[in-house]
Amino acid sequence: MHDGSGPEELLAVFCANVIHIAPWNVAEGLVAGAGRYLRADGRLLLYGPFKRDGKHTAVSNAVFDSSLREKDSEWGVRDVEAVEQLAAAAGLGLVEVSEMPANNLVLAFERTKTA
Numbered sequence: 001m002h003d004g005s006g007p008e009e010l011l012a013v014f015c016a017n018v019i020h021i022a023p024w025n026v027a028e029g030l031v032a033g034a035g036r037y038l039r040a041d042g043r044l045l046l047y048g049p050f051k052r053d054g055k056h057t058a059v060s061n062a063v064f065d066s067s068l069r070e071k072d073s074e075w076g077v078r079d080v081e082a083v084e085q086l087a088a089a090a091g092l093g094l095v096e097v098s099e100m101p102a103n104n105l106v107l108a109f110e111r112t113k114t115a
Helices: 024-037 059-071 080-089
Strands: 010-016 038-048 050-052 092-100 104-111
Touching: 010 024, 024 038, 024 080, 024 092, 038 092, 050 080, 050 104, 080 092, 080 104
Parallel strands: 010 038
Antiparallel strands: 038 104, 092 104
16 A cells, blocks of 8 residues: 555656756755665666766767856766666666667666565
8 A cells, every 4th residue: 555655656767868967966866766666677767968987978978068067066967887876776777778869878777686
């Protein structure tokens, strides 16, 4: 029975073009909420520009990242590995990275299997 303290178990959480134009604590809250409310077979999907191994995937993303950081020092293109570590702390593992147009990625996370 649902106690009304939050949403019932969710099949998916989709977030597009947010975590790079917000402070890191927004990503922390988003991922923590997904970890809390996704059902066992649910997925967290994050769309946007990302760095890989600390490096931009395209010159245009590097320019975009610089412009974001000029507007707000807490904003910026996030590293896939940093998001992956954040998700792991919420019980979610990276299961798929899909390349998208305009040098964007979709990161797909699922609940990690526990013994």
